[in-house]
Amino acid sequence: MPFLRLAGNAGLTFFSRLSSGYWNISDPTNGFTAISADAVQILPLHKIHERYFFESDLLFRLNIFGALVIDQPMEAIYGEEKSNLSITHSMLTFPLLHLRNFTKRVIYNYLLRNFDVASLSLLAGLLLLTFGLAFGISEWIESWRTGTPATPGTVMLSVTPVLVGFQLLLSFLHYDISKNPNQTMNARASSLTVLQKRIVKTSPDQD
Structure with a gap:
């Protein structure tokens, strides 16, 4: 994995853990996602982010319902393909989205529900x-x-x-x-x- 991508994924992993509450999950934006039908039925699908923030937002929604999430490690292999993800756009928008989800999660889980x-x-x-x-x-x-x-x-x-x-x-x-x-x-x-x-x-x- 290129160093720049590795550093970016490390930062995204930390912010994703902080906002979602799943501190055992690493790099949710890389790899495949499998979800049970029971979990899909309770999720507000219309509220989940539809672009590159999808996985992180999905984890936040799952934590609100207390769903179990398991991280299955996989080897990332990169060829000559180029990513369509804009680094500048991600650095400007992702921290704000993570801050929003973190604030909501803390209010829901530690002030309203418990x-x-x-x-x-x-x-x-x-x-x-x-x-x-x-x-x-x-x-x-x-x-x-x-x-x-x-x-x-x-x-x-x-x-x-x-x-x-x-x-x-x-x-x-x-x-x-x-x-x-x-x-x-x-x-x-x-x-x-x-x-x-x-x-x-x-x-x-x-x-």
Whole structure:
């Protein structure tokens, strides 16, 4: 694989993992894709990107439904053919699309559908990091404008929230990496059916 393509795929792999939540998947834009009929039925096909961002957007949609995704490695062989993918266009559009999907995934999975320790780590980390940076920048500007050095207390009041907030965001990221879906759509549907049958059996009869 050419070095430029290898470097580009490495970057796309990281952004795709971040936006989709499938941290075990490498280079989704290269190779073949197979999907079960059960997964296709629940996907909003009209919302999935139709061009080169298709695979990454598909992974994001699958993660929202908790679908199991498996990466089957394959050897990439390149001949003299040229890719129709515009590097400039991809560098300008792909990061924004990944940021959009990442934001949606975090809101869906950690704020709307579930709220746990990871959600608290994310919110507290963002608040502390934002406060520390905003306070530190404002105090630095004030110190530069007046020519008065900042006191140690002021420095610590800026640095401490940044360090703690960054650590909380790392904790959230570690939790997100370890939270890969591990059941197929068939298994999830079967478990739900069994649970529904148990609820019906244990519920009292109504007159």
